Every structure is written in structure tokens, then in C-alpha cells.
Amino acid sequence: MSFFYLALYNKACLFVSKGEKEKSVDYLNKAFKLDPSLKEYAKTDPDLKGIL
Numbered sequence: 827m828s829f830f831y832l833a834l835y836n837k838a839c840l841f842v843s844k845g846e847k848e849k850s851v852d853y854l855n856k857a858f859k860l861d862p863s864l865k866e867y868a869k870t871d872p873d874l875k876g877i878l
Contacts, residue, residue, distance in 0.1 A: 830860065835857040838854040839874065
């Protein structure tokens with residue numbers, strides 16, 4: 827089982843913390859394509875507050 831989607835999700839969190847929202851959204855979209863269930867989790871993730 828690949829956890830590549832988690833790496834993409836974590837990169838999105840990293841970029842949003844650095845103020846790079848455009849890169850963050852790009853990585854989130856890639857992660858969501860691999861695991862659509864992440865969308866629900868992301869809605870409650872404080873690291874992504876203000877981006878979704």
C-alpha cells in the first residue's frame with residue numbers, strides 16, 4: 827500500500843505554514859485525487875484553516 831497521498835498532504839500543510847497557499851492547494855488537489863476521503867479530514871485540520 828502506498829502512502830504517497832499522505833506525503834502530498836503533508837507537503838500542503840508545510841506550504842500553507844510558510845504562507846504559500848497556491849502551492850498548498852496544488853498539493854492538496856493531488857492528494858485528494860489519490861484519496862478523496864482526505865477532503866473530509868482536511869476540513870477539520872487546523873493546519874489548513876483558512877485555505878479550504
